[in-house]
Amino acid sequence: MRRFLINQAKGLVDHSRRQHHKSSSFLSPQSRPLASPAPASLVSLSRFFSSTSEMSASDSTSSLPVTLDSINPKVLKCEYAVRGEIVNIAQKLQEDLKANKGAYPFDEIIYCNIGNPQSLGQLPIRFFREVLSLCDHPSLLDESETHGLFSTDSIDRAWKILDQIPGRATGAYSHSQGIKGLRDVIAAGIEARDGFPADPNDIFLTDGASPAVHMMMQLLLSSEKDGILCPIPQYPLYSASIALHGGSLVPYYLDEATGWGLEISDLKKQLEEARSKGIAVRALVVINPGNPTGQVLAEENQRDIVNFCKQEGLVLLADEVYQENVYVPDKKFHSFKKVARSLGYGEKDISLVSFQSVSKGYYGECGKRGGYMEVTGFTSDVREQIYKMASVNLCSNISGQILASLVMSPPKPGDDSYDSYMAERDGILSSMAKRAKTLEDALNSLEGVTCNRAEGAMYLFPRISLPQKAIEAAEAEKTAPDAFYCKRLLNATGVVVVPGSGFGQVPGTWHFRCTILPQEDKIPAIVNRLTEFHKSFMDEFRD
């Protein structure tokens, strides 16, 4: 009981430490003493982005055990703006649009808040779906008609995969790290990509990359005394996961002026500052290509990062889910594993966890929840603990496991589906590059807006300089200035973006994250509406 209250207090202190990288203020609720089931006192909860109303009577005077003021405070503390307030508003608008078509200056809501390509019209890779379909219903392979509906190599691949599953039972729980044969394929794919061997025993297949991140956070964080270095801006899975697991986020700032570059000197500074406050910094998160920032790290930068982690005894958590999304000819994706091995660092030299997913790239299979982490440089007793955690959930979904293996070993030259596969793939990637450029240019043409190019990933993160009048108007509405802008943008154009404060930004600067994913034919309309809106916004608030 006492420990809980102490943790509460620490949570508040820690939170105020984080004020400098978040423009919002979110107070953890004070909890009442645990012992009594007496009615709770009213809790003061100031939520900057709260779209819902104040506490209802049923919350405040309840004698029920589970109420807002008696749930785990870490749950209350964590935030995830990607599906936060602005999306709720958009959904209500969408509902209303159905009934009142003429009431709005737009006829549809366009969700640019989330990297969810297939929800915006991107088609799945046909070969992958053929294989998955056959694995979902293996009896198809016994029918002669199947050859008329499925490509030959998809049938071959399905046979190969099913042969690696005991009893061909795709409905059975697999090994908790994932089916061995599929891990073999993934390891081979990693080796082909990097030129360095990968061990299938280092691979843990998970329901998307996110659960793997959670697993590592759970392992690394025992209390707020444990810190994780995270880039600012960051994909808020990291801040949310650190909050949920009771640790401390130690921010390091990416430099907008140099294309969101990472300065080792800043890393070192933040690390030392955290340590001086008694925080044991356990790991460094690097997202490459970056989210929301889209930069692809230069190899030299990556070498510096690897050396830094080695020197400082940090686990390197390499989020590489956008490894297939690189749009500029002067940059290339290099996995951190490759960089580390190229420096001559092996299993005993650096602890590295690399995350990959089936949700991004050119495959965009978000709804399948497929992904893996490759875990290298840990002692066997630590590895056992990772395995144990994976085993409590038994295993990840089999279809997602199969898809992860397909992503890491797609059709090769000579395969029947190769040409059509390459055409689909190249079509999607070149279209993404085009849309990224078009939107980047459009944003840069707006008054007071600068936008770094999207070298990779799926997002643009423009910086908007908001006039003082706008900032005051936001304050009057008890909203953060970038959220204020985004709400106005939504109401004027139907386009849903995420305010920069959801990702973190240098205090006093404002951004929003917009995906590059709407189909090409929608882009001109989006650009027009956005341009018009911005002009009228500036007209209204210009100093």
Add this chain to the structure above:
Amino acid sequence: MAIKALDYDTLNENVKKCQYAVRGELYLRASELQKEGKKIIFTNVGNPHALGQKPLTFPRQVVALCQAPFLLDDPNVGMLFPADAIARAKHYLSLTSGGLGAYSDSRGLPGVRKEVAEFIQRRDGYPSDPELIFLTDGASKGVMQILNCVIRGDGDGILVPVPQYPLYSATISLLGGTLVPYYLDESENWGLDVNNLRQSVAQARSQGITVRAMVIINPGNPTGQCLSEANIREILKFCYNEKLVLLGDEVYQQNIYQDERPFISSKKVLMEMGSPFSKGVQLVSFHTVSKGYWGECGQRGGYFEMTNLPPRVVEEIYKVSSIALSPNVPAQIFMGLMVSPPKPGDISYDQFTRESKGTLESLRRRARIMTDGFNSCKNIVCNFTEGAMYSFPQIRLPPGAIQAAKQAGKVPDVFYCLKLLEATGISTVPGSGFGQKEGVFHLRTTILPAEEEMPEIMDSFKKFNDEFMTQYDNNVGYSRM
């Protein structure tokens, strides 16, 4: 000097503390032996398809079509798929916004949640709100999420049955909470006595623990007992009086092998009790596509339904769900199909019914075969498997065996199960993995091996058990300190 980034000592203690025997020591040893070429019969986990149970045809047809929607455009698709599967695939695709490859609503596709609500309403006779139903990647994820919401620290206790399915003990450990055990009574068919409950709660409170929730597993795992309506009422009244949220793990609701106590959901009983209970008891109910006669473990499909949780709490749970973006969409479709299976008149109805009944009837027979087989051994007493998928016989171990176990550095039932594994290839889970009374030993096995193989498996077990008893019962030559 190279600083070790992550070593065992600096790991989160909660991780180190947590145990999950279902895939623990016995399973790892079995996997080793399998690699060496030994034939292993994995009865350690409720994994029907791994032991030869075939998937139901209809859902696989539907999901295969949803996976490859271009098939629906092919004029020959009718040669491979029946018309009702085609129609159902179109239906589920229309519920998505972009097919299987798009993140859905973080709570699951609204259309599927509506079907789940309709199922619950049909089953119980009381309305169910889709907004209070969240789909999850398996029921386990749902359990973890709710416990994460409820447990604030080690001062919070969760009442858990002993024996229990170790997801609960493992999760409570991971979350830094306190497990408050209540013992099921083996001599009363694993019955639940409210006095035991009261005692457990009182003891916990005297140690400064705030008991926050109570878990019931109905039908039970590993114990298989089905709670009577009266029992559930007692439990609900108890939760009302003691201010506990009830977590109703009902994943085995379709696995019932006797007729005296059919499944009745905790929600139905709660609603029937009326005021003040029906609005005054908080309840979260869990279900899955992994069990029943579906056994689709590998899909990872589940849901939880919340009753009487304040709207703001539901919002917070939604917020945490959103961090994981969405549950996997194919499994959501399996869930939709499970709660709204083929109806009389549908093309696939006969086949579906035949397959389902076949599995359920066979499970009922296997439950009997296994129970009787264990009971025919002199040193074994086994309650009948009323439901779920397991048999949990009590093995009376002679002092010689307990001594030998100690010498080997093993808990007695682990020792027994390892010997069983090495002699017969049967991979079970020792009772200590689930919790049991001090000095009483069990093992958990599933009733899932194929019916044709059951007699041989039971014979193999009996042969081992006889030899084991002979070896350790007559071990008079053992020197004593």
